[in-house]
Amino acid sequence: MTDRDERKDAILRLVGDFNKKGIEVGEETRFAQDLEWDSLTVMDFVAAVEDEFDIIITMNRAAEIETIGQLVDAVGELKGE
Amino acid sequence: MTDPGLAMTADAAKPAPDGGAPDLFAKFQPLIDQREALLSTGVTDPFNLVMERVESPTVAICNGKRTILLGTYNYMGQTFDPDVLAAGKQALDEFGSGTTGSRVLNGTYQGHRECEEALKRFYGMDHAMVFSTGYQANLGIISTMAGKDDYVILDIDSHASIYDGCALGNAQIVAFRHNDVAALEKRLKRLPANAGKLVVLEGVYSMLGDTAPLKEMVAVSKAHGAMVLVDEAHSMGFIGENGRGVAEEQGVLDDVDFVIGTFSKSVGTVGGFCVSNHPKFEILRLVCRPYVFTASLPPSVVATAAVSIDKLRGAADKRAHLWANSRRLHGGLKTLGFTLGTEEPQSAIIAVIMPDLERGAAMWEALLQEGLYVNLARPPATPAGMTLLRCSLCALHSEEQVGEILGMFEAAGKRVGVI
Numbered sequence: 315m316t317d318r319d320e321r322k323d324a325i326l327r328l329v330g331d332f333n334k335k336g337i338e339v340g341e342e343t344r345f346a347q348d349l350e351w352d353s354l355t356v357m358d359f360v361a362a363v364e365d366e367f368d369i370i371i372t373m374n375r376a377a378e379i380e381t382i383g384q385l386v387d388a389v390g391e392l393k394g395e
Numbered sequence: 396m397t398d399p400g401l402a403m404t405a406d407a408a409k410p411a412p413d414g415g416a417p418d419l420f421a422k423f424q425p426l427i428d429q430r431e432a433l434l435s436t437g438v439t440d441p442f443n444l445v446m447e448r449v450e451s452p453t454v455a456i457c458n459g460k461r462t463i464l465l466g467t468y469n470y471m472g473q474t475f476d477p478d479v480l481a482a483g484k485q486a487l488d489e490f491g492s493g494t495t496g497s498r499v500l501n502g503t504y505q506g507h508r509e510c511e512e513a514l515k516r517f518y519g520m521d522h523a524m525v526f527s528t529g530y531q532a533n534l535g536i537i538s539t540m541a542g543k544d545d546y547v548i549l550d551i552d553s554h555a556s557i558y559d560g561c562a563l564g565n566a567q568i569v570a571f572r573h574n575d576v577a578a579l580e581k582r583l584k585r586l587p588a589n590a591g592k593l594v595v596l597e598g599v600y601s602m603l604g605d606t607a608p609l610k611e612m613v614a615v616s617k618a619h620g621a622m623v624l625v626d627e628a629h630s631m632g633f634i635g636e637n638g639r640g641v642a643e644e645q646g647v648l649d650d651v652d653f654v655i656g657t658f659s660k661s662v663g664t665v666g667g668f669c670v671s672n673h674p675k676f677e678i679l680r681l682v683c684r685p686y687v688f689t690a691s692l693p694p695s696v697v698a699t700a701a702v703s704i705d706k707l708r709g710a711a712d713k714r715a716h717l718w719a720n721s722r723r724l725h726g727g728l729k730t731l732g733f734t735l736g737t738e739e740p741q742s743a744i745i746a747v748i749m750p751d752l753e754r755g756a757a758m759w760e761a762l763l764q765e766g767l768y769v770n771l772a773r774p775p776a777t778p779a780g781m782t783l784l785r786c787s788l789c790a791l792h793s794e795e796q797v798g799e800i801l802g803m804f805e806a807a808g809k810r811v812g813v814i
Contacts, residue, residue, distance in 0.1 A: 354779045357551055357572060370585045372546075373561075373568040 322386045324366055329382065332359050341383035367393060438760050441771040451475060452789050453796060457768060463796055463803075465786045466770040470743050471632050471713050472791030473663035473703045482702040483695040490694035498525075499680060502691030510697040513704040514668055518639055518654060522676040524669045526685065527692050529628055529657030530556040532667030535683035536624065536653060537595060538564030545591035548582055548621065550574065550607070552600055552778045557626065563685075566593075573600070573778065576611045583619035592621035598641030599629035602777050602785070603736030604744025606634075610645040617650055624653040629742055632661040632707040633714040633790075662703045664696050713790035717743055720788045720797055727801040732814040736783065746772075747784040747804075754813055755782035761807035767800060 322341075329339055332355055337348060345351055351359065360371050363385070369392040371379075379385050434440055439458070448456040452472040453464050473479055486506055496502030507525060514523035526532040537560030541547045545566045549557060552573045561568045569586070571578040579594070586592060594616040596607050609625065616623045627640030635643030640656075642648040652673060658666035669679075680686060692700075718740075725740035728747060736746030749755030752773055759771040762784070770785040777783055792800075808814035 352780055353551075353775075357570065361572065361578065364585070365581070368585065370569055370582060373570055 318386060318390060321367075321389050322382075325363065325382060325386055325389065328359065328362050328366060331362070339382060341381065341386075343382045344380050345382075345385075346380070363389065369393060433756070438756060439763060441756065441759055444763075444768070452791050453793075455768070457763070460766055462763070462766050462768050463792075463800060464768050465788070465792075465800060466768050467789065468629070468660035468787055469663060469789050470629075470717060470787070471661045471663070471707060471710055472789045473661065473706070476663075476703065476706065478706065479663065479699045479702050483699040486694040486698035492695075493693045494691045496691060497687055497689065498691045499687050504691075504694055504697070506694050506697040506701065507691060510666075510701040510704070511668075513701040514656075514670055517637075517704050517708060518670045519637070520654075520670045521672045521674075522670065524676070524679060524683075524686065525692065525697070526667040526669070526683075527689055528665060529655070529659055529667030530559075531685040531689065532655050532657070532669055533557050533626065534560045534563055535685035536655060536669050536679070537561060537593070538685075539679060539683045540622070540624075540653075541566035541591065541593045545593065546586055547593050547595060548579065548586075548616075549595040550597065550600070552602065553595065553597065554601060554626065554628075555776075557595055557597075574605070574607055576608055576615060579612055580615045580619075583615065583621065586619075588620070592616075592619065593624060594621045595624045596626070597629075598625055598627040598634065599742040599744065601629055601744060602772060602781075602783060603746045604629075604740075604742045604785075604787075605737050606630075606641050606741045608645075609642050610647050613642070613647040613650045622652040623650065624655060625651050626655040628655070628657045628660055629744065631656055632710060633717050633743065638707055638710075638714070658696075658700045658703075661707060662700050664699050664703070666692050666696060666700055710790075717788060717790040720790070720792050721745065723794075723797050724786065724788060724800065727797075728804060731801065731805050731808065733804070733808065743788045745786045745788070747786065749782040749784060750813065752782045754811055755784065757811045758784060758807055758813055761811050762803060765803040765807050767803045767807075 326339060335350060343349065360376060364371055367389055375388060379388055444457055446455040446457060452469040452474050455462050455464055490504055490506065494502040494504055510525055511523040526535060533556035537547060537557060541564055543565045546569055547561050547566045548569045550573055551570045569582050571582055596609060596612055599606055613623055625642050630640035632638040634641055637643060639648060642651050652671060654670045656668050658664045721740040721743050725735065725745050729735060734748040736748060749758060755771060762769055772783040772785050774780050
């Protein structure tokens with residue numbers, strides 16, 4: 315299992331905690347359009363991801379992240395991997 | 396992922412149906428359609444109301460009907476004070492209608508200096524910088540103080556002017572859960588130790604009327620080497636021993652680097668300011684674009700502001716009455732069965748939480764028909780997708796008026812079916 319796979323598993327687990335719509339999620343799942351999260355849910359989810367990986371995701375960075383796959387990549391960058 | 400400050404996603408301009416040039420207005424079509432649908436049902440447009448005549452800080456004529464105003468920020472009822480008006484009229488005669496210039500060129504008159512002196516007296520601080528609006532004060536200070544490699548750390552429910560200040564600048568922006576000290580601390584701990592940090596807080600948050608735990612938040616910010624800015628727009632004159640705000644009340648004003656305030660609430664006109672004790676503060680007059688590249692306030696505005704600010708210092712009676720009104724309205728609405736934004740009254744803002752937008756709009760309309768104006772607040776202005784009826788009190792609301800207001804809420808609430 316690559317580091318990226320491990321990160322992706324952790325992120326998918328966290329997404330599951332907030333996935334009220336119960337939709338199937340994958341690399342291409344979009345936070346706004348597919349998961350339909352409001353800004354409060356996004357905030358709580360981002361906080362959970364930050365805690366999981368002990369990183370900060372600035373609002374600037376978050377604005378560029380549209381899909382789960384992009385988030386997995388961003389977390390990798392922020393962890394310096 | 397989402398931008399809490401944006402009303403809608405910015406879609407690309409779409410080509411016109413006839414294949415003509417792309418229509419920049421196309422991005423607004425969903426909102427245009429939503430508004431047309433709502434207004435075609437015959438409801439009054441809550442965002443287009445005209446105050447035909449204004450009789451006092453608490454009463455106006457709307458749609459030909461005498462209406463009690465419970466949705467202004469005229470907290471201390473200064474807008475018709477005789478001394479305030481006299482100062483304005485005198486300034487119009489002596490200095491004319493406007494400065495026609497920027498503060499850094501020809502737009503600083505004696506009145507602007509006197510206004511800044513009044514602010515220094517009020518806050519007991521060494522420096523005061525007056526902007527043309529409170530919006531511009533936040534825009535200017537935040538975008539200028541935090542540079543490219545610095546961090547702005549702010550409460551997720553911050554006012555639009557704070558978000559826009561972040562957007563105007565080029566710092567890294569980090570948000571934390573509303574009023575959550577532990578969340579603020581967690582973020583501060585993760586930031587690079589040698590990076591510049593500006594923590595931006597509000598004393599009173601204007602949607603629910605709740606105060607911030609500034610004592611803990613300022614302490615945690617200072618422990619991590621951050622500068623602190625507190626926006627005390629909604630506390631001036633009636634919170635804190637000298638009316639200097641929530642930071643003063645919680646004993647941490649000395650640790651705050653910048654206090655931002657406004658003239659458009661307790662002071663009773665328009666304008667904004669930043670006060671500070673920082674020895675290098677004055678350089679900001681040359682580097683804040685929203686200060687430099689805009690016209691200064693008219694002479695009559697700074698004259699009324701200066702007199703109003705001085706009078707706020709001696710307004711203990713008004714302050715006591717404002718709090719009495721807030722407690723009575725809060726308690727009365729709670730007893731009627733309304734869900735409120737705070738457990739106890741923490742400010743002069745009392746937010747009534749509505750179950751959904753439809754009933755919120757209907758209740759707003761019903762209250763207007765009863766003869767009461769409140770603010771209808773809805774996303775994206777409100778946190779967590781709430782619809783709120785925001786009531787803001789004035790020191791000059793009489794006991795009789797507060798009783799009338801409660802009666803109107805009861806009647807409208809039963810008509811609409813929310814109580």
